[in-house]
Amino acid sequence: MKIRGRIFAVDDDELIVSMLARGLKKEGYAVHFQTTPQDVVANIIAWQPDIVFLDVDLAEEMTGFDILAAIKKEGLEAEVVMLTADDSAESAIRAMKLGAIEYFTKPFNLDEIKIITGNIIDNIRRKAEIDYHRKNTCPYFEHGLVGESPCIMEIIRKAEKLVQARAETILVTGESGSGKEVLARHLHCRRQKEEGVGQGQSPFFAVNCTALPENLIESELFGHVKGAFTDARTDKKGIFELAGDGTLLLDEIGDMRLDLQAKLLRVLEERTVRRLGGSVDLPVQATVIVTTNKDLQAASEQGGFRKDLFFRLSAFALELPPLREREDDILLLARHFLRYFSSKYLKKGIKGFSVDAERAMLAYAWPGNVRELRNIIERCVVLEEMETITREHLLPNLAGWADAAAVASARIILPEEGLSLEGLEKDLIRQALERTGANQTKAAKLLGISYDTLRYQMKKFALV
Ligand SMILES: Nc1ncnc2c1ncn2[C@@H]1O[C@H](COP(=O)(O)OP(=O)(O)OP(=O)(O)O)[C@@H](O)[C@H]1O
Numbered sequence: 001m002k003i004r005g006r007i008f009a010v011d012d013d014e015l016i017v018s019m020l021a022r023g024l025k026k027e028g029y030a031v032h033f034q035t036t037p038q039d040v041v042a043n044i045i046a047w048q049p050d051i052v053f054l055d056v057d058l059a060e061e062m063t064g065f066d067i068l069a070a071i072k073k074e075g076l077e078a079e080v081v082m083l084t085a086d087d088s089a090e091s092a093i094r095a096m097k098l099g100a101i102e103y104f105t106k107p108f109n110l111d112e113i114k115i116i117t118g119n120i121i122d123n124i125r126r127k128a129e130i131d132y133h134r135k136n137t138c139p140y141f142e143h144g145l146v147g148e149s150p151c152i153m154e155i156i157r158k159a160e161k162l163v164q165a166r167a168e169t170i171l172v173t174g175e176s177g178s179g180k181e182v183l184a185r186h187l188h189c190r191r192q193k194e195e196g197v198g199q200g201q202s203p204f205f206a207v208n209c210t211a212l213p214e215n216l217i218e219s220e221l222f223g224h225v226k227g228a229f230t231d232a233r234t235d236k237k238g239i240f241e242l243a244g245d246g247t248l249l250l251d252e253i254g255d256m257r258l259d260l261q262a263k264l265l266r267v268l269e270e271r272t273v274r275r276l277g278g279s280v281d282l283p284v285q286a287t288v289i290v291t292t293n294k295d296l297q298a299a300s301e302q303g304g305f306r307k308d309l310f311f312r313l314s315a316f317a318l319e320l321p322p323l324r325e326r327e328d329d330i331l332l333l334a335r336h337f338l339r340y341f342s343s344k345y346l347k348k349g350i351k352g353f354s355v356d357a358e359r360a361m362l363a364y365a366w367p368g369n370v371r372e373l374r375n376i377i378e379r380c381v382v383l384e385e386m387e388t389i390t391r392e393h394l395l396p397n398l399a400g401w402a403d404a405a406a407v408a409s410a411r412i413i414l415p416e417e418g419l420s421l422e423g424l425e426k427d428l429i430r431q432a433l434e435r436t437g438a439n440q441t442k443a444a445k446l447l448g449i450s451y452d453t454l455r456y457q458m459k460k461f462a463l464v
């Protein structure tokens with residue numbers, strides 16, 4: 001069973017604290033407790049809990065309030081719940097002022113404690129995720145994974161197998177903009193469903209390994225304890241901890257420093273993480289999805305990427321083909337984005353694409369993949385007032401559009417009634433010869449065939 005959270009409980013009444021511990025362990029929490037004030041602050045900090053339960057009347061020399069004040073001063077990022085026999089309002093107010101989140105008078109109802117504990121943990125995870133996303137811009141996920149081409153269907157099937165097998169580490173490769181993050185989010189959603197967790201209940205964290213400043217990346221990933229380095233004024237959870245039992249997406253892994261790659265490998269193999277300067281190994285429960293647009297195998301052969309990490313990652317790998325190799329998806333995605341953006345920008349008048357616009361999209365190479373397609377459709381929807389988006393609307397937006405235009409117009413659509421391939425070949429060869437003034441070398445080049453093939457074809461069609 002996965003650990004829902006870490007709890008430290010302090011109460012001098014052994015009966016109470018062991019009942020609390022047993023009850024919470026049954027709910028899936030890792031619980032540590034102690035009944036004396038000895039080294040309690042240090043022990044709490046070392047355990048790195050999510051929630052601390054503190055008895056107010058622990059001991060004369062050290063009350064629960066003293067511990068609460070001390071751990072807050074140490075910068076411990078945990079929620080504190082006070083337990084007391086004293087039901088006076090002053091005591092409760094004092095607890096809240098010192099930063100406790102809840103206050104229970106004894107004897108308490110264990111079921112109530114379980115519910116509150118669950119709520120606090122959910123809030124901690126949610127808050128961590130929101131905070132993180134606020135700091136890190138992350139492309140949004142409004143659509144789910146769109147695609148029907150055979151290769152996407154195959155990827156979805158494979159992804160399903162990885163979800164069923166509860167794969168802990170998954171590698172997603174593909175060119176920039178091909179949908180690696182979309183696939184990672186798809187895996188996350190499927191996993192939540194599989195595990196019976198409500199959508200959005202377990203966190204999804206995306207970290208771009210290249211976007212983090214060099215000196216921060218390590219503590220961002222693994223966390224640190226207070227004093228681990230000059231600027232470490234408080235404890236800080238790393239992303240592996242924050243992701244809890246959700247999904248952690250490590251983007252652009254191909255650019256990660258070699259020494260960090262070694263640390264990452266250890267985390268993935270041992271499924272534990274230790275904060276910088278820390279002494280406890282905390283369990284890693286998140287599914288870790290790493291992505292790259294680099295050829296990791298080549299990089300590992302050239303020394304730019306650790307071989308052992310590459311082998312580890314390639315055990316469960318999904319490769320997204322570039323959009324140009326997913327012809328069946330181009331128009332599907334284009335129509336999908338058109339619908340999405342015309343509703344978003346309230347441009348209900350736009351009905352669809354003209355035939356030549358569709359041809360141009362099919363002929364274009366999409367170097368920026370799905371992201372480029374999405375951006376172009378968004379721009380057209382915002383800027384155009386037409387009912388139909390035509391080739392002329394699209395082309396100025398396509399990188400290297402002149403080439404695309406040429407290809408688009410050269411693309412021959414098979415007519416309903418069929419055609420004669422030989423007749424077409426003969427006609428094209430004649431055109432090439434005319435255009436080059438019968439220069440056969442140039443004509444062959446124009447047709448993309450060898451001089452010998454051209455000579456052979458010319459004979460065949462009696463053009464000599
Ligand atoms: N199959 C898909 N269905 C719907 N939208 C998609 C799909 N693939 C990609 N997109 C869209 O394209 C954009 C880029 O996708 P994503 O961020 O997943 O690409 P990426 O491969 O992670 O790119 P990069 O390498 O630059 O990080 C997203 O905004 C998403 O909306």
Ligand SMILES: [Mg+2]
Nearest residue numbers: 180181251291
């Ligand atoms: Mg990405």
